[in-house]
Amino acid sequence: MNDFGTALNGHFYAIGVGPGAADLLTVRAVNLIRGAHTIIAPRSERADESQSRLAIAPYLNGQEVIDHAYPMRRDEEATMRCWQAMADVIVARCRAGQAVVQITLGDPLLYSTSCYLIDLVRAALSDAQVHVVPGISAFQAAACRFAEPITLQEDRLVLMSATDLDAVERALDECETLVLYKCGKKLADLVRLFERRGLAGQLRVACYVEQDGRQALLTDPQAIAAYDSGYMATMIVHVSRRKWQAPA
């Protein structure tokens, strides 16, 4: 059944490498990375190194690695221009017979830079030459460190960014577990919101989870509010539990 035994010449693979630890890549991701000619490693223009590149370091054996800085502004046009340039490189290399991989932290279809590339490359090549390999997302790795269920039985999960606090508060009424990404700069505001809703004891924050030497796990509301986390902060809010309803 395994149609991903090795990277095929002329094909493109968008690969999730998980949150940062080299042993949280899937076996499929490792096999494809080992067999690729070119690896695209994105990093934000503000970062001095690519976390995704660190994650794959043990699996490099001569592949060409292209470091690709992308804008961290919420600027649709600049973002698309940046990824079109990268897609052009990928398509040219695939047409020249290379197996090309783009690595991305987490899962390539959850808030990932891969989402832009996949469509652009598919439009230029064909559906059959473009493949996506799932990866462990930060919220999964964070939840494992706290060893508490995310969802059980009839629970509903909402996963969203913390940028819109009104939307965050509305989500509390329609889920049992709320996961917030991109809460770096909002931690103090979020703690205030959840204190008001009686949920201050239900907060779990993981920063740089599974990244070498930097991982921080927080449950104390005051510590969370005061934490200077940068960008890579994930918050899990255990709102309630929704047990099995009466049998249908």
Next chain:
Amino acid sequence: MNDFGTALNGHFYAIGVGPGAADLLTVRAVNLIRGAHTIIAPRSERADESQSRLAIAPYLNGQEVIDHAYPMRRDEEATMRCWQAMADVIVARCRAGQAVVQITLGDPLLYSTSCYLIDLVRAALSDAQVHVVPGISAFQAAACRFAEPITLQEDRLVLMSATDLDAVERALDECETLVLYKCGKKLADLVRLFERRGLAGQLRVACYVEQDGRQALLTDPQAIAAYDSGYMATMIVHVSRRKWQAPA
């Protein structure tokens, strides 16, 4: 940084093995499974084989594998009795110095049997002896097969079971992507609901994704409504997109 190099004696590991393909385990999961003395492989009492056991077959080298059938009824008491019995076995073996692993399809903290075991084993041993290893959940594997983004920019994801159709419909108003688990018996009802909401063209259904020879991918509403999927059906509904809002 890697504190999961091998399974420690006296410790318990709840490990997600992903949706079914052997190469969608993480490297961490493989290392721990290879180093375990005992592996608990759950299967529903209705299943004639354990899908999680098939997923780890290439990594077995003499470990004892215990097949553990659990009830598929929504019966809290029977469920807890079943898992307490299993927890007793795990705790006894850990106390005897074994490294014990429980494998589970998907991610151990997303609608998984591990959720019951983790708390019971932690109560009997200690937090430090209980570890959780994330796995690729079915919705991630399904989305990769369709190669379409789950969430981008400000999108919100809701993940829930399809058992309560009113809750499903309410969720449409508070997310851009809706993922439904356990929709096997509800596919026709769900198609009717989403047709009414003008979303019939936005449905993606994956059954037995990444399971040998059984995977089915469906996008046609009539085919989805008519499909006899059993239990392992995941539906992704692309409700809308929520672009970056005006800069804060």
